[in-house]
Amino acid sequence: MLAFILQRLIQAVVVMVTVAFIAFLLFQYVGDPVVILLGPDATKEQVNLLRADLGLEQPFFVQFGHFLTNAVQGEFGLSLRQGAKVSRLIAERLPATLELALVAATLALVVGIPMGVYAALRRGTWASQLIMTVSLLGVSLPTFLIGILLILVFAVMLGWFPSFGRGDVVQMGWWSSGLVTVKGWHHIALPAVTLAIFQLTLIMRLVRAEMLEVLRTDYIKFARARGLSNRTIHFGHALKNTLVPVLTITGLQLGGLIAFAIITETVFQWPGMGLLFIQAVTFADIPVMAAYLCLIALIFVVINLVVDLLYFVVDPRLRVDKAGGH
Protein backbone atom coordinates (compact mmCIF):
# COMPACT_ATOMS: atom_id res chain seq x y z
CA MET A 1 0.00 0.00 0.00
CA LEU A 2 2.87 2.33 0.79
CA ALA A 3 4.33 1.70 -2.67
CA PHE A 4 0.96 2.54 -4.22
CA ILE A 5 0.68 5.82 -2.30
CA LEU A 6 4.24 6.72 -3.22
CA GLN A 7 3.61 5.99 -6.89
CA ARG A 8 0.49 8.15 -6.84
CA LEU A 9 2.37 10.97 -5.11
CA ILE A 10 5.11 10.92 -7.74
CA GLN A 11 2.48 10.96 -10.49
CA ALA A 12 0.80 13.94 -8.83
CA VAL A 13 4.07 15.84 -8.60
CA VAL A 14 4.81 15.15 -12.29
CA VAL A 15 1.41 16.49 -13.33
CA MET A 16 1.86 19.59 -11.16
CA VAL A 17 5.32 20.34 -12.57
CA THR A 18 3.99 19.88 -16.12
CA VAL A 19 1.14 22.31 -15.49
CA ALA A 20 3.50 24.77 -13.84
CA PHE A 21 5.76 24.48 -16.88
CA ILE A 22 2.86 25.32 -19.22
CA ALA A 23 1.99 28.28 -17.00
CA PHE A 24 5.64 29.35 -17.10
CA LEU A 25 5.69 29.12 -20.91
CA LEU A 26 2.61 31.36 -20.96
CA PHE A 27 4.52 33.94 -18.95
CA GLN A 28 7.57 33.64 -21.16
CA TYR A 29 6.16 33.72 -24.62
CA VAL A 30 2.73 35.32 -24.45
CA GLY A 31 3.08 39.06 -24.15
CA ASP A 32 6.48 40.49 -23.23
CA PRO A 33 6.25 41.75 -19.63
CA VAL A 34 8.90 44.39 -20.31
CA VAL A 35 6.85 45.97 -23.08
CA ILE A 36 3.74 45.81 -20.91
CA LEU A 37 5.47 47.42 -17.93
CA LEU A 38 7.44 50.11 -19.78
CA GLY A 39 5.19 50.87 -22.70
CA PRO A 40 6.33 51.10 -26.32
CA ASP A 41 8.36 54.33 -25.91
CA ALA A 42 11.05 52.96 -23.56
CA THR A 43 14.75 53.38 -24.47
CA LYS A 44 17.04 50.45 -25.05
CA GLU A 45 18.88 51.02 -21.74
CA GLN A 46 15.65 51.05 -19.79
CA VAL A 47 14.58 47.79 -21.41
CA ASN A 48 17.91 46.11 -20.70
CA LEU A 49 17.93 47.36 -17.12
CA LEU A 50 14.45 46.01 -16.46
CA ARG A 51 15.26 42.73 -18.19
CA ALA A 52 18.21 42.23 -15.85
CA ASP A 53 16.10 43.38 -12.91
CA LEU A 54 13.35 40.86 -13.63
CA GLY A 55 15.90 38.11 -14.18
CA LEU A 56 14.94 37.65 -17.83
CA GLU A 57 18.61 37.40 -18.84
CA GLN A 58 19.16 34.27 -16.79
CA PRO A 59 19.15 30.80 -18.36
CA PHE A 60 15.77 29.26 -19.08
CA PHE A 61 15.80 26.66 -16.35
CA VAL A 62 17.01 29.06 -13.68
CA GLN A 63 14.03 31.24 -14.51
CA PHE A 64 11.74 28.23 -14.35
CA GLY A 65 13.21 27.40 -10.93
CA HIS A 66 12.41 30.91 -9.73
CA PHE A 67 8.91 30.61 -11.10
CA LEU A 68 8.41 27.30 -9.28
CA THR A 69 9.62 28.63 -5.93
CA ASN A 70 7.34 31.62 -6.27
CA ALA A 71 4.41 29.48 -7.38
CA VAL A 72 4.78 27.14 -4.41
CA GLN A 73 4.54 30.21 -2.17
CA GLY A 74 1.42 31.29 -4.05
CA GLU A 75 3.19 34.21 -5.69
CA PHE A 76 2.20 34.93 -9.29
CA GLY A 77 2.97 38.62 -9.56
CA LEU A 78 0.57 41.41 -10.41
CA SER A 79 -2.61 41.20 -12.45
CA LEU A 80 -2.04 43.08 -15.70
CA ARG A 81 -5.56 44.45 -15.72
CA GLN A 82 -6.32 45.20 -12.10
CA GLY A 83 -2.81 45.97 -10.85
CA ALA A 84 -3.46 44.03 -7.65
CA LYS A 85 -1.56 40.97 -6.44
CA VAL A 86 -2.88 37.84 -8.13
CA SER A 87 -2.68 35.84 -4.89
CA ARG A 88 -4.88 38.39 -3.13
CA LEU A 89 -7.39 38.53 -5.99
CA ILE A 90 -7.75 34.76 -5.93
CA ALA A 91 -7.95 34.54 -2.13
CA GLU A 92 -10.77 37.08 -2.24
CA ARG A 93 -12.72 35.07 -4.80
CA LEU A 94 -11.98 31.56 -3.51
CA PRO A 95 -14.66 31.39 -0.77
CA ALA A 96 -17.47 32.30 -3.18
CA THR A 97 -16.57 29.50 -5.59
CA LEU A 98 -15.95 26.90 -2.89
CA GLU A 99 -19.24 27.65 -1.16
CA LEU A 100 -21.10 27.43 -4.45
CA ALA A 101 -19.43 24.13 -5.36
CA LEU A 102 -20.01 22.63 -1.91
CA VAL A 103 -23.69 23.56 -1.78
CA ALA A 104 -24.16 22.20 -5.31
CA ALA A 105 -22.34 18.94 -4.51
CA THR A 106 -24.35 18.44 -1.32
CA LEU A 107 -27.56 19.14 -3.20
CA ALA A 108 -26.61 16.68 -5.94
CA LEU A 109 -25.80 13.93 -3.42
CA VAL A 110 -28.75 14.50 -1.08
CA VAL A 111 -31.27 14.54 -3.93
CA GLY A 112 -29.47 12.28 -6.41
CA ILE A 113 -28.83 9.20 -4.25
CA PRO A 114 -32.40 8.79 -2.91
CA MET A 115 -33.83 9.38 -6.39
CA GLY A 116 -31.47 6.80 -7.87
CA VAL A 117 -32.34 4.27 -5.15
CA TYR A 118 -36.04 4.90 -5.70
CA ALA A 119 -35.75 4.53 -9.48
CA ALA A 120 -33.94 1.21 -9.00
CA LEU A 121 -36.23 -0.27 -6.33
CA ARG A 122 -39.48 0.81 -7.96
CA ARG A 123 -38.39 0.11 -11.50
CA GLY A 124 -41.20 0.40 -14.04
CA THR A 125 -43.53 2.63 -12.01
CA TRP A 126 -44.53 5.89 -13.67
CA ALA A 127 -42.66 7.93 -11.07
CA SER A 128 -39.32 6.26 -11.81
CA GLN A 129 -39.99 6.47 -15.57
CA LEU A 130 -40.55 10.20 -15.12
CA ILE A 131 -37.31 10.53 -13.16
CA MET A 132 -35.36 8.80 -15.92
CA THR A 133 -36.89 10.88 -18.73
CA VAL A 134 -36.27 14.16 -16.91
CA SER A 135 -32.70 13.10 -16.17
CA LEU A 136 -32.07 12.57 -19.90
CA LEU A 137 -33.12 16.16 -20.47
CA GLY A 138 -30.78 17.31 -17.71
CA VAL A 139 -27.83 15.65 -19.42
CA SER A 140 -28.49 17.12 -22.85
CA LEU A 141 -29.19 20.73 -21.82
CA PRO A 142 -26.07 22.93 -21.74
CA THR A 143 -25.35 24.43 -18.30
CA PHE A 144 -25.69 28.04 -19.35
CA LEU A 145 -29.11 27.41 -20.86
CA ILE A 146 -30.32 25.81 -17.62
CA GLY A 147 -29.15 28.93 -15.79
CA ILE A 148 -30.88 31.26 -18.24
CA LEU A 149 -34.12 29.27 -18.05
CA LEU A 150 -34.04 29.29 -14.22
CA ILE A 151 -33.47 33.06 -14.25
CA LEU A 152 -36.31 33.57 -16.70
CA VAL A 153 -38.79 31.50 -14.66
CA PHE A 154 -37.80 32.11 -11.04
CA ALA A 155 -36.26 35.57 -11.17
CA VAL A 156 -37.96 37.42 -14.02
CA MET A 157 -41.41 35.84 -14.23
CA LEU A 158 -42.06 34.72 -10.65
CA GLY A 159 -39.62 37.02 -8.87
CA TRP A 160 -38.94 34.46 -6.12
CA PHE A 161 -35.16 34.51 -6.20
CA PRO A 162 -32.52 37.13 -7.01
CA SER A 163 -30.54 36.43 -10.16
CA PHE A 164 -27.10 37.88 -9.53
CA GLY A 165 -24.47 38.42 -6.83
CA ARG A 166 -23.97 36.83 -3.42
CA GLY A 167 -26.28 38.99 -1.29
CA ASP A 168 -25.15 39.73 2.27
CA VAL A 169 -21.68 38.43 2.99
CA VAL A 170 -20.23 38.05 6.49
CA GLN A 171 -16.46 38.37 6.87
CA MET A 172 -14.91 35.67 9.08
CA GLY A 173 -11.18 36.21 9.11
CA TRP A 174 -10.14 36.05 5.46
CA TRP A 175 -13.13 33.91 4.55
CA SER A 176 -16.23 35.73 3.40
CA SER A 177 -19.30 33.59 3.85
CA GLY A 178 -22.73 34.00 2.33
CA LEU A 179 -24.07 30.92 4.07
CA VAL A 180 -24.76 32.49 7.47
CA THR A 181 -27.40 34.96 6.32
CA VAL A 182 -30.88 34.27 4.99
CA LYS A 183 -30.21 36.60 2.09
CA GLY A 184 -27.04 34.73 1.23
CA TRP A 185 -28.97 31.45 0.98
CA HIS A 186 -31.57 33.26 -1.08
CA HIS A 187 -28.88 34.32 -3.54
CA ILE A 188 -27.10 30.98 -3.74
CA ALA A 189 -30.29 29.02 -4.53
CA LEU A 190 -30.46 29.47 -8.31
CA PRO A 191 -26.71 29.19 -9.07
CA ALA A 192 -26.40 26.12 -6.85
CA VAL A 193 -29.35 24.38 -8.53
CA THR A 194 -27.92 25.22 -11.96
CA LEU A 195 -24.55 23.80 -11.05
CA ALA A 196 -26.06 20.77 -9.32
CA ILE A 197 -28.43 19.61 -12.08
CA PHE A 198 -25.83 17.93 -14.29
CA GLN A 199 -24.12 16.21 -11.35
CA LEU A 200 -27.47 15.26 -9.88
CA THR A 201 -28.60 13.45 -13.02
CA LEU A 202 -25.23 11.77 -13.30
CA ILE A 203 -25.24 10.53 -9.69
CA MET A 204 -28.84 9.43 -9.96
CA ARG A 205 -28.31 7.37 -13.12
CA LEU A 206 -25.16 5.87 -11.64
CA VAL A 207 -26.80 4.89 -8.34
CA ARG A 208 -29.72 3.35 -10.23
CA ALA A 209 -27.48 1.31 -12.53
CA GLU A 210 -25.21 0.13 -9.70
CA MET A 211 -28.15 -0.67 -7.46
CA LEU A 212 -29.80 -2.81 -10.17
CA GLU A 213 -26.49 -4.60 -10.65
CA VAL A 214 -25.98 -5.29 -6.94
CA LEU A 215 -29.57 -6.45 -6.38
CA ARG A 216 -28.91 -9.31 -8.82
CA THR A 217 -25.88 -10.64 -6.94
CA ASP A 218 -25.79 -13.83 -4.89
CA TYR A 219 -25.22 -12.24 -1.53
CA ILE A 220 -28.44 -10.27 -1.88
CA LYS A 221 -30.33 -13.48 -2.72
CA PHE A 222 -28.68 -15.11 0.29
CA ALA A 223 -29.65 -12.20 2.52
CA ARG A 224 -33.24 -12.63 1.34
CA ALA A 225 -33.02 -16.36 2.08
CA ARG A 226 -31.88 -15.55 5.59
CA GLY A 227 -35.17 -13.72 5.99
CA LEU A 228 -33.74 -10.24 6.51
CA SER A 229 -36.17 -7.40 6.07
CA ASN A 230 -36.26 -5.53 2.76
CA ARG A 231 -35.09 -2.44 4.57
CA THR A 232 -31.93 -4.08 5.87
CA ILE A 233 -31.18 -5.65 2.49
CA HIS A 234 -31.73 -2.53 0.45
CA PHE A 235 -30.00 -0.02 2.68
CA GLY A 236 -27.67 -2.16 4.78
CA HIS A 237 -26.32 -4.43 2.07
CA ALA A 238 -27.12 -3.14 -1.40
CA LEU A 239 -26.72 0.64 -1.02
CA LYS A 240 -23.47 0.27 0.88
CA ASN A 241 -21.91 -1.62 -1.99
CA THR A 242 -23.07 0.83 -4.63
CA LEU A 243 -21.29 3.65 -2.88
CA VAL A 244 -17.76 2.88 -4.14
CA PRO A 245 -18.29 3.99 -7.75
CA VAL A 246 -20.58 6.78 -6.58
CA LEU A 247 -17.80 8.03 -4.33
CA THR A 248 -15.29 7.96 -7.18
CA ILE A 249 -17.50 9.81 -9.62
CA THR A 250 -18.57 12.38 -7.04
CA GLY A 251 -15.00 12.99 -6.03
CA LEU A 252 -13.82 13.37 -9.59
CA GLN A 253 -16.83 15.51 -10.43
CA LEU A 254 -15.97 17.93 -7.61
CA GLY A 255 -13.20 19.20 -9.85
CA GLY A 256 -15.69 19.34 -12.71
CA LEU A 257 -17.98 21.37 -10.49
CA ILE A 258 -15.30 23.98 -10.01
CA ALA A 259 -14.70 24.07 -13.76
CA PHE A 260 -18.40 24.32 -14.60
CA ALA A 261 -18.67 27.01 -11.95
CA ILE A 262 -17.01 29.26 -14.56
CA ILE A 263 -20.19 29.06 -16.64
CA THR A 264 -22.59 29.30 -13.72
CA GLU A 265 -20.69 32.24 -12.26
CA THR A 266 -20.87 34.06 -15.59
CA VAL A 267 -24.61 33.51 -15.93
CA PHE A 268 -25.35 34.65 -12.37
CA GLN A 269 -22.52 37.21 -12.05
CA TRP A 270 -21.35 35.26 -9.00
CA PRO A 271 -18.14 36.93 -7.77
CA GLY A 272 -16.01 33.78 -7.67
CA MET A 273 -12.78 32.53 -9.22
CA GLY A 274 -14.51 31.46 -12.41
CA LEU A 275 -15.69 34.99 -13.15
CA LEU A 276 -12.16 36.23 -12.41
CA PHE A 277 -10.76 33.66 -14.84
CA ILE A 278 -13.21 34.54 -17.61
CA GLN A 279 -12.35 38.21 -17.25
CA ALA A 280 -8.68 37.28 -17.36
CA VAL A 281 -9.24 35.25 -20.54
CA THR A 282 -11.15 38.04 -22.30
CA PHE A 283 -8.49 40.61 -21.39
CA ALA A 284 -5.51 38.25 -21.88
CA ASP A 285 -4.45 38.77 -18.26
CA ILE A 286 -1.72 36.11 -18.21
CA PRO A 287 -0.70 36.14 -14.51
CA VAL A 288 -4.28 35.55 -13.38
CA MET A 289 -4.74 32.81 -16.00
CA ALA A 290 -1.51 31.07 -14.97
CA ALA A 291 -2.37 31.23 -11.27
CA TYR A 292 -5.86 29.91 -11.85
CA LEU A 293 -4.47 27.10 -14.00
CA CYS A 294 -2.03 26.04 -11.28
CA LEU A 295 -4.66 26.28 -8.55
CA ILE A 296 -7.20 24.21 -10.52
CA ALA A 297 -4.54 21.62 -11.32
CA LEU A 298 -3.65 21.42 -7.63
CA ILE A 299 -7.31 20.93 -6.69
CA PHE A 300 -7.70 18.21 -9.33
CA VAL A 301 -4.54 16.39 -8.31
CA VAL A 302 -5.46 16.49 -4.61
CA ILE A 303 -8.98 15.24 -5.33
CA ASN A 304 -7.67 12.38 -7.47
CA LEU A 305 -5.25 11.44 -4.74
CA VAL A 306 -7.87 11.52 -2.00
CA VAL A 307 -10.29 9.44 -4.08
CA ASP A 308 -7.58 6.85 -4.70
CA LEU A 309 -6.81 6.65 -1.00
CA LEU A 310 -10.48 6.49 -0.04
CA TYR A 311 -10.76 3.34 -2.15
CA PHE A 312 -8.66 1.55 0.42
CA VAL A 313 -10.89 2.71 3.24
CA VAL A 314 -14.13 1.75 1.51
CA ASP A 315 -13.18 -1.44 -0.31
CA PRO A 316 -11.19 -3.95 1.75
CA ARG A 317 -10.72 -6.22 -1.29
CA LEU A 318 -8.25 -3.74 -2.78
CA ARG A 319 -6.02 -3.93 0.27
CA VAL A 320 -5.79 -7.70 0.04
CA ASP A 321 -5.23 -7.64 -3.73
CA LYS A 322 -2.38 -5.20 -3.65
CA ALA A 323 -0.67 -6.77 -0.67
CA GLY A 324 -0.84 -10.27 -2.15
CA GLY A 325 -0.05 -9.27 -5.72
CA HIS A 326 3.42 -7.87 -5.31
Added chain:
Amino acid sequence: MNVLKRWLNSDVGYSFRHSPTAMLAAGMAFICLFCSVFAGWVAPTNPFDLATLELSDARMPPAWLDGGSSKFLLGTDDQGRDILSALIYGSRISLVVGLASVMLSVVVGVGLGLLAGFRGGWIDALLMRLCDVMLSFPAILVALLIAGVGRALFPNAPESLAFGVLILSISLTGWVQYARTVRGTTLVERNKEYVQAARVTGVAPLRIMFKHVLPNVMGPVMVLATIQVATAIITEATLSFLGVGAPPTSPSLGTLIRIGNDYLFSGEWWITIFPGLMLVLIALSVNLLGDWLRDALNPRLR
Protein backbone atom coordinates in the same frame (compact mmCIF):
# COMPACT_ATOMS: atom_id res chain seq x y z
CA MET B 1 -30.60 6.80 -56.22
CA ASN B 2 -29.16 3.33 -56.52
CA VAL B 3 -26.70 3.98 -53.72
CA LEU B 4 -29.51 5.16 -51.48
CA LYS B 5 -31.57 2.08 -52.29
CA ARG B 6 -28.67 -0.23 -51.53
CA TRP B 7 -28.00 1.56 -48.26
CA LEU B 8 -31.65 1.27 -47.19
CA ASN B 9 -31.47 -2.49 -47.76
CA SER B 10 -28.27 -2.96 -45.78
CA ASP B 11 -28.22 -3.88 -42.08
CA VAL B 12 -27.78 -0.33 -40.92
CA GLY B 13 -30.44 0.86 -43.36
CA TYR B 14 -32.88 -1.76 -42.09
CA SER B 15 -32.38 -0.67 -38.52
CA PHE B 16 -32.83 2.94 -39.66
CA ARG B 17 -36.15 2.20 -41.37
CA HIS B 18 -37.40 0.51 -38.21
CA SER B 19 -36.42 3.21 -35.75
CA PRO B 20 -38.86 6.15 -35.66
CA THR B 21 -36.55 8.04 -33.30
CA ALA B 22 -33.65 7.75 -35.72
CA MET B 23 -35.77 8.86 -38.67
CA LEU B 24 -37.15 11.82 -36.72
CA ALA B 25 -33.67 12.81 -35.54
CA ALA B 26 -32.26 12.45 -39.05
CA GLY B 27 -35.12 14.55 -40.39
CA MET B 28 -34.48 17.31 -37.85
CA ALA B 29 -30.74 17.21 -38.46
CA PHE B 30 -31.31 17.33 -42.23
CA ILE B 31 -33.63 20.36 -41.95
CA CYS B 32 -31.09 22.19 -39.77
CA LEU B 33 -28.30 21.32 -42.19
CA PHE B 34 -30.35 22.32 -45.25
CA CYS B 35 -31.38 25.66 -43.73
CA SER B 36 -27.85 26.54 -42.71
CA VAL B 37 -26.27 25.56 -46.03
CA PHE B 38 -28.85 27.55 -48.01
CA ALA B 39 -29.21 30.26 -45.36
CA GLY B 40 -29.12 32.96 -48.04
CA TRP B 41 -32.30 31.60 -49.67
CA VAL B 42 -34.11 30.18 -46.65
CA ALA B 43 -33.79 33.11 -44.23
CA PRO B 44 -36.45 35.81 -44.73
CA THR B 45 -33.91 38.65 -44.38
CA ASN B 46 -30.15 39.04 -44.28
CA PRO B 47 -29.43 39.98 -40.65
CA PHE B 48 -25.95 41.29 -41.48
CA ASP B 49 -27.10 43.69 -44.18
CA LEU B 50 -27.03 46.89 -42.15
CA ALA B 51 -28.95 48.81 -44.82
CA THR B 52 -32.13 46.83 -44.25
CA LEU B 53 -32.10 47.21 -40.47
CA GLU B 54 -34.49 49.74 -38.96
CA LEU B 55 -34.21 50.73 -35.33
CA SER B 56 -37.96 51.25 -35.21
CA ASP B 57 -38.29 47.47 -35.64
CA ALA B 58 -36.12 46.79 -32.59
CA ARG B 59 -37.24 44.47 -29.78
CA MET B 60 -40.45 43.35 -31.44
CA PRO B 61 -42.05 40.26 -29.85
CA PRO B 62 -42.83 37.13 -31.88
CA ALA B 63 -45.64 37.37 -34.40
CA TRP B 64 -48.28 35.66 -32.24
CA LEU B 65 -47.88 38.08 -29.31
CA ASP B 66 -49.31 41.60 -28.96
CA GLY B 67 -47.19 44.06 -30.90
CA GLY B 68 -45.66 41.36 -33.05
CA SER B 69 -45.54 41.62 -36.82
CA SER B 70 -45.93 38.87 -39.37
CA LYS B 71 -42.82 40.25 -41.03
CA PHE B 72 -40.70 39.00 -38.09
CA LEU B 73 -42.00 35.56 -37.19
CA LEU B 74 -39.87 35.12 -34.04
CA GLY B 75 -39.50 38.82 -33.20
CA THR B 76 -36.48 41.10 -33.46
CA ASP B 77 -33.45 41.90 -31.31
CA ASP B 78 -32.14 45.21 -30.02
CA GLN B 79 -30.94 46.34 -33.45
CA GLY B 80 -34.08 45.34 -35.31
CA ARG B 81 -32.60 42.13 -36.69
CA ASP B 82 -35.02 39.35 -37.48
CA ILE B 83 -34.44 36.60 -34.88
CA LEU B 84 -35.40 33.82 -37.28
CA SER B 85 -32.82 34.94 -39.86
CA ALA B 86 -30.11 35.54 -37.26
CA LEU B 87 -30.86 32.06 -35.93
CA ILE B 88 -30.51 30.41 -39.35
CA TYR B 89 -27.23 32.21 -40.07
CA GLY B 90 -26.10 31.52 -36.49
CA SER B 91 -26.70 27.78 -36.74
CA ARG B 92 -24.65 27.80 -39.96
CA ILE B 93 -21.67 29.15 -38.02
CA SER B 94 -22.30 26.74 -35.12
CA LEU B 95 -22.51 23.76 -37.48
CA VAL B 96 -19.41 24.75 -39.45
CA VAL B 97 -17.33 25.22 -36.30
CA GLY B 98 -18.70 22.00 -34.78
CA LEU B 99 -18.09 19.88 -37.89
CA ALA B 100 -14.66 21.38 -38.59
CA SER B 101 -13.40 20.81 -35.06
CA VAL B 102 -14.69 17.23 -35.01
CA MET B 103 -12.98 16.55 -38.34
CA LEU B 104 -9.72 18.01 -37.08
CA SER B 105 -9.82 16.00 -33.87
CA VAL B 106 -10.69 12.82 -35.81
CA VAL B 107 -7.66 13.30 -38.07
CA VAL B 108 -5.31 14.07 -35.18
CA GLY B 109 -6.79 11.45 -32.84
CA VAL B 110 -6.95 8.62 -35.37
CA GLY B 111 -3.43 9.37 -36.62
CA LEU B 112 -1.88 9.43 -33.16
CA GLY B 113 -3.95 6.45 -32.01
CA LEU B 114 -2.81 4.38 -35.00
CA LEU B 115 0.77 5.38 -34.38
CA ALA B 116 0.59 4.53 -30.67
CA GLY B 117 -1.11 1.18 -31.23
CA PHE B 118 0.98 0.15 -34.21
CA ARG B 119 4.41 1.22 -33.03
CA GLY B 120 4.02 0.72 -29.28
CA GLY B 121 7.08 1.39 -27.16
CA TRP B 122 7.90 4.82 -25.80
CA ILE B 123 5.70 6.64 -28.35
CA ASP B 124 2.73 4.70 -27.04
CA ALA B 125 3.63 5.30 -23.39
CA LEU B 126 4.16 9.02 -23.94
CA LEU B 127 0.94 9.53 -25.91
CA MET B 128 -1.16 7.59 -23.42
CA ARG B 129 0.23 9.51 -20.43
CA LEU B 130 -0.58 12.71 -22.32
CA CYS B 131 -4.13 11.43 -22.81
CA ASP B 132 -4.42 10.66 -19.09
CA VAL B 133 -3.41 14.19 -18.17
CA MET B 134 -5.77 15.71 -20.77
CA LEU B 135 -8.67 13.57 -19.57
CA SER B 136 -8.17 14.57 -15.94
CA PHE B 137 -9.16 18.14 -16.81
CA PRO B 138 -12.66 19.02 -18.04
CA ALA B 139 -12.75 19.74 -21.77
CA ILE B 140 -14.32 23.15 -21.32
CA LEU B 141 -11.43 24.28 -19.11
CA VAL B 142 -8.79 23.22 -21.63
CA ALA B 143 -10.73 24.85 -24.48
CA LEU B 144 -11.10 28.07 -22.48
CA LEU B 145 -7.40 28.13 -21.76
CA ILE B 146 -6.41 27.64 -25.39
CA ALA B 147 -8.91 30.28 -26.49
CA GLY B 148 -7.44 32.63 -23.87
CA VAL B 149 -3.86 32.02 -24.97
CA GLY B 150 -4.93 32.54 -28.59
CA ARG B 151 -6.38 35.87 -27.60
CA ALA B 152 -3.22 36.89 -25.78
CA LEU B 153 -1.01 35.89 -28.71
CA PHE B 154 -3.08 37.65 -31.38
CA PRO B 155 -4.83 40.56 -29.66
CA ASN B 156 -6.16 42.11 -32.87
CA ALA B 157 -6.77 38.93 -34.79
CA PRO B 158 -8.83 39.08 -37.97
CA GLU B 159 -12.06 37.12 -37.98
CA SER B 160 -10.72 34.09 -39.83
CA LEU B 161 -7.94 33.66 -37.28
CA ALA B 162 -10.41 33.96 -34.41
CA PHE B 163 -12.39 31.09 -35.90
CA GLY B 164 -9.19 29.11 -36.39
CA VAL B 165 -8.30 29.47 -32.71
CA LEU B 166 -11.86 28.54 -31.75
CA ILE B 167 -11.82 25.37 -33.87
CA LEU B 168 -8.36 24.48 -32.60
CA SER B 169 -9.33 24.94 -28.95
CA ILE B 170 -12.33 22.62 -29.33
CA SER B 171 -10.52 19.95 -31.34
CA LEU B 172 -7.46 19.89 -29.06
CA THR B 173 -9.68 18.56 -26.28
CA GLY B 174 -11.55 16.15 -28.55
CA TRP B 175 -8.76 14.09 -30.12
CA VAL B 176 -7.98 12.19 -26.90
CA GLN B 177 -11.02 9.94 -27.10
CA TYR B 178 -10.32 8.95 -30.72
CA ALA B 179 -6.69 8.28 -29.94
CA ARG B 180 -7.59 5.96 -27.08
CA THR B 181 -10.30 4.12 -29.00
CA VAL B 182 -8.18 3.68 -32.11
CA ARG B 183 -5.14 2.59 -30.10
CA GLY B 184 -7.17 -0.10 -28.35
CA THR B 185 -8.59 -1.50 -31.60
CA THR B 186 -5.23 -1.25 -33.36
CA LEU B 187 -3.58 -3.31 -30.62
CA VAL B 188 -6.07 -6.08 -31.37
CA GLU B 189 -5.90 -5.72 -35.16
CA ARG B 190 -2.15 -5.63 -35.58
CA ASN B 191 -1.77 -9.23 -34.44
CA LYS B 192 -4.40 -10.55 -36.82
CA GLU B 193 -3.46 -12.72 -39.77
CA TYR B 194 -4.20 -10.24 -42.51
CA VAL B 195 -1.68 -7.78 -41.05
CA GLN B 196 0.94 -10.50 -40.73
CA ALA B 197 0.23 -11.58 -44.29
CA ALA B 198 0.72 -8.03 -45.50
CA ARG B 199 3.96 -7.80 -43.57
CA VAL B 200 5.28 -11.05 -44.99
CA THR B 201 4.53 -9.93 -48.54
CA GLY B 202 6.62 -6.84 -47.89
CA VAL B 203 4.03 -4.06 -47.68
CA ALA B 204 5.47 -0.89 -46.17
CA PRO B 205 4.43 -0.25 -42.52
CA LEU B 206 2.79 3.09 -43.34
CA ARG B 207 0.74 1.43 -46.08
CA ILE B 208 -0.32 -1.36 -43.71
CA MET B 209 -1.32 1.23 -41.16
CA PHE B 210 -3.51 3.28 -43.47
CA LYS B 211 -4.70 0.79 -46.09
CA HIS B 212 -5.20 -2.31 -43.97
CA VAL B 213 -5.62 -1.43 -40.31
CA LEU B 214 -7.36 1.94 -40.61
CA PRO B 215 -10.56 0.70 -42.34
CA ASN B 216 -10.99 -1.87 -39.59
CA VAL B 217 -10.83 0.62 -36.73
CA MET B 218 -13.14 3.24 -38.25
CA GLY B 219 -16.46 1.78 -36.97
CA PRO B 220 -16.23 3.01 -33.37
CA VAL B 221 -14.68 6.24 -34.61
CA MET B 222 -17.77 7.02 -36.69
CA VAL B 223 -20.07 6.53 -33.70
CA LEU B 224 -17.85 8.64 -31.49
CA ALA B 225 -17.59 11.36 -34.13
CA THR B 226 -21.37 11.63 -34.47
CA ILE B 227 -21.85 12.11 -30.74
CA GLN B 228 -18.87 14.48 -30.62
CA VAL B 229 -20.51 16.78 -33.17
CA ALA B 230 -23.18 17.54 -30.57
CA THR B 231 -20.56 18.01 -27.85
CA ALA B 232 -18.49 20.27 -30.08
CA ILE B 233 -21.51 22.42 -30.96
CA ILE B 234 -22.37 22.79 -27.28
CA THR B 235 -18.75 23.57 -26.38
CA GLU B 236 -18.65 26.20 -29.12
CA ALA B 237 -21.90 27.70 -27.85
CA THR B 238 -20.55 27.75 -24.30
CA LEU B 239 -17.30 29.45 -25.36
CA SER B 240 -19.23 31.98 -27.42
CA PHE B 241 -21.61 32.56 -24.53
CA LEU B 242 -18.64 33.24 -22.25
CA GLY B 243 -17.39 35.78 -24.79
CA VAL B 244 -14.30 33.96 -26.07
CA GLY B 245 -15.83 32.19 -29.05
CA ALA B 246 -17.28 33.44 -32.33
CA PRO B 247 -16.81 37.21 -32.80
CA PRO B 248 -19.95 39.40 -32.50
CA THR B 249 -19.65 40.36 -36.17
CA SER B 250 -20.53 36.82 -37.23
CA PRO B 251 -22.53 35.49 -34.30
CA SER B 252 -23.04 31.78 -33.69
CA LEU B 253 -25.96 30.51 -31.61
CA GLY B 254 -23.92 30.95 -28.43
CA THR B 255 -23.15 34.58 -29.27
CA LEU B 256 -26.85 35.22 -29.96
CA ILE B 257 -27.75 33.76 -26.56
CA ARG B 258 -25.09 35.93 -24.93
CA ILE B 259 -26.44 39.08 -26.61
CA GLY B 260 -30.03 38.20 -25.75
CA ASN B 261 -29.17 37.42 -22.15
CA ASP B 262 -28.88 41.16 -21.42
CA TYR B 263 -32.51 41.69 -22.42
CA LEU B 264 -33.92 38.88 -20.29
CA PHE B 265 -34.68 41.20 -17.38
CA SER B 266 -36.66 43.67 -19.43
CA GLY B 267 -38.95 40.82 -20.44
CA GLU B 268 -37.66 40.34 -23.99
CA TRP B 269 -37.15 36.62 -23.56
CA TRP B 270 -37.43 35.71 -27.25
CA ILE B 271 -34.03 37.21 -28.12
CA THR B 272 -32.25 34.57 -26.06
CA ILE B 273 -34.74 31.68 -25.77
CA PHE B 274 -35.17 30.94 -29.50
CA PRO B 275 -31.44 30.56 -30.24
CA GLY B 276 -31.28 28.43 -27.07
CA LEU B 277 -34.08 26.19 -28.32
CA MET B 278 -32.37 25.89 -31.72
CA LEU B 279 -29.15 24.83 -29.97
CA VAL B 280 -30.96 22.16 -27.93
CA LEU B 281 -32.78 20.95 -31.05
CA ILE B 282 -29.55 20.51 -33.01
CA ALA B 283 -27.69 18.89 -30.12
CA LEU B 284 -30.58 16.58 -29.29
CA SER B 285 -31.11 15.37 -32.86
CA VAL B 286 -27.39 14.72 -33.37
CA ASN B 287 -27.22 12.91 -30.01
CA LEU B 288 -30.22 10.71 -30.84
CA LEU B 289 -28.69 9.92 -34.22
CA GLY B 290 -25.40 8.98 -32.54
CA ASP B 291 -27.18 6.75 -30.02
CA TRP B 292 -28.99 4.95 -32.80
CA LEU B 293 -25.80 4.54 -34.85
CA ARG B 294 -24.03 3.03 -31.85
CA ASP B 295 -26.77 0.47 -31.38
CA ALA B 296 -27.02 -0.25 -35.11
CA LEU B 297 -23.30 -0.85 -35.53
CA ASN B 298 -22.96 -2.91 -32.36
CA PRO B 299 -23.20 -6.55 -33.42
CA ARG B 300 -23.86 -7.69 -29.86
CA LEU B 301 -27.20 -5.89 -29.78
CA ARG B 302 -28.52 -7.40 -33.00
